[in-house]
Amino acid sequence: MTTSEKRLGDLIDDYCPRCRLLLNHAVASMVGEDVVKVICQTCFTEHAYRHGEGGKKKVPPRSTLFDQVVASAPPAAVPDPPAAPPRKRTQTPARYISRHQGKPPRGKR
Numbered sequence: 001m002t003t004s005e006k007r008l009g010d011l012i013d014d015y016c017p018r019c020r021l022l023l024n025h026a027v028a029s030m031v032g033e034d035v036v037k038v039i040c041q042t043c044f045t046e047h048a049y050r051h052g053e054g055g056k057k058k059v060p061p062r063s064t065l066f067d068q069v070v071a072s073a074p075p076a077a078v079p080d081p082p083a084a085p086p087r088k089r090t091q092t093p094a095r096y097i098s099r100h101q102g103k104p105p106r107g108k109r
């Protein structure tokens with residue numbers, strides 16, 4: 001008997017599709033010496049043995065369809081945006097408003 005031989009009820013690591021993590025799983029069913037189904041020991045979901053793989057995010061291809069369209073399109077003459085009117089510089093200094101106003105004058109009613 002080898003040490004790598006798995007038996008029913010053994011705890012093995014596998015990817016749980018529900019927890020979306022690599023977690024402890026108990027071997028639930030086997031065909032021959034291959035583990036077929038496992039039970040997540042965290043959420044107790046039974047699922048097919050994934051050999052610890054799964055949940056890998058799909059890497060989108062570098063060149064998207066948009067990039068292909070942009071690359072194939074002829075360079076279009078982009079009209080310049082209308083020039084904004086020059087801003088007038090005000091000579092008055094900025095006024096700062098304070099939350100804490102001075103005390104109102106007393107006795108002036």
Ligand SMILES: [Zn+2]
Pocket residue numbers: 016017018019020023040041042043044045
């Ligand atoms: Zn789980």
